[in-house]
Amino acid sequence: MQSSHLTYVNYVLENSQPGNIQSVIDAVDKYGWTKQWLMSIGDRKGVIIDKAIQSRKPKTILELGTFLGYSSLRMAAQIPNDTLIFSIEIDPELAKIAHAIHEHAGVGDRIKILIGSSENVIPQLSKQYHINSFDFIFIDHGDSIYLRDLKLLERLGLIQPGTMIVADNVITPGAPDYLYYIQNNPNYQTRTQETVVQYQEEERDGIEITIRN
Numbered sequence: 001m002q003s004s005h006l007t008y009v010n011y012v013l014e015n016s017q018p019g020n021i022q023s024v025i026d027a028v029d030k031y032g033w034t035k036q037w038l039m040s041i042g043d044r045k046g047v048i049i050d051k052a053i054q055s056r057k058p059k060t061i062l063e064l065g066t067f068l069g070y071s072s073l074r075m076a077a078q079i080p081n082d083t084l085i086f087s088i089e090i091d092p093e094l095a096k097i098a099h100a101i102h103e104h105a106g107v108g109d110r111i112k113i114l115i116g117s118s119e120n121v122i123p124q125l126s127k128q129y130h131i132n133s134f135d136f137i138f139i140d141h142g143d144s145i146y147l148r149d150l151k152l153l154e155r156l157g158l159i160q161p162g163t164m165i166v167a168d169n170v171i172t173p174g175a176p177d178y179l180y181y182i183q184n185n186p187n188y189q190t191r192t193q194e195t196v197v198q199y200q201e202e203e204r205d206g207i208e209i210t211i212r213n
């Protein structure tokens with residue numbers, strides 16, 4: 001394991017209680033604010049995701065981009081125990097660390113991390129996991145591939161009327177082609193929630209919150 005990842009895991013394990021999701025979320029946030037900047041959504045954007053989940057009450061959730069498992073942990077904290085989150089991560093080492101953190105938080109069986117590139121994994125979802133569509137999709141893997149994967153999800157029928165799609169980083173670094181498509185498409189109702197970059201005081205960012213008509 002990379003030494004920075006090892007430091008992170010040790011910090012989170014030592015500063016949280018097993019089975020206590022909120023204490024794990026708090027430990028990650030403390031690490032991000034005081035030790036090392038993280039590309040996890042962080043506490044301030046995290047509240048926006050929490051509210052989106054509370055408003056949609058999804059039964060099926062897909063995340064693109066697990067990283068160290070923070071946003072999936074936050075989503076798990078907002079939903080009933082019987083709701084499974086699928087989260088796709090291209091880097092096997094990150095997936096392993098995220099799973100260890102989820103196990104520590106007591107939600108390892110509620111977050112299914114699928115290792116691989118989203119463009120390869122998404123087409124397997126219906127067949128392997130009997131998913132017809134998702135109620136909630138969190139897009140947070142790479143700004144330049146948001147639109148490609150949105151269109152893939154559309155083509156496969158995984159986005160249906162009522163699906164809520166939340167995309168991070170639409171201002172910084174920005175996803176202009178994604179925003180143009182979704183904001184000029186009569187199939188979607190969408191708004192940009194302005195916020196700031198995680199674990200920083202100043203830099204502007206935005207989260208796009210969209211509902212399929």
Ligand SMILES: C[S@@+](CC[C@H](N)C(=O)[O-])C[C@H]1O[C@@H](n2cnc3c(N)ncnc32)[C@H](O)[C@@H]1O
Pocket residue numbers: 039040041042064065066067068069070071072088089090091094116117118119140141142145
């Ligand atoms: C910004 S981080 C995700 C942060 C995470 N959602 C959170 O807030 O805790 C982006 C992650 O997407 C992964 N990623 C990048 N391209 C990907 C792809 N094509 N398929 C799956 N994962 C990808 C990266 O390895 C990285 O871990």
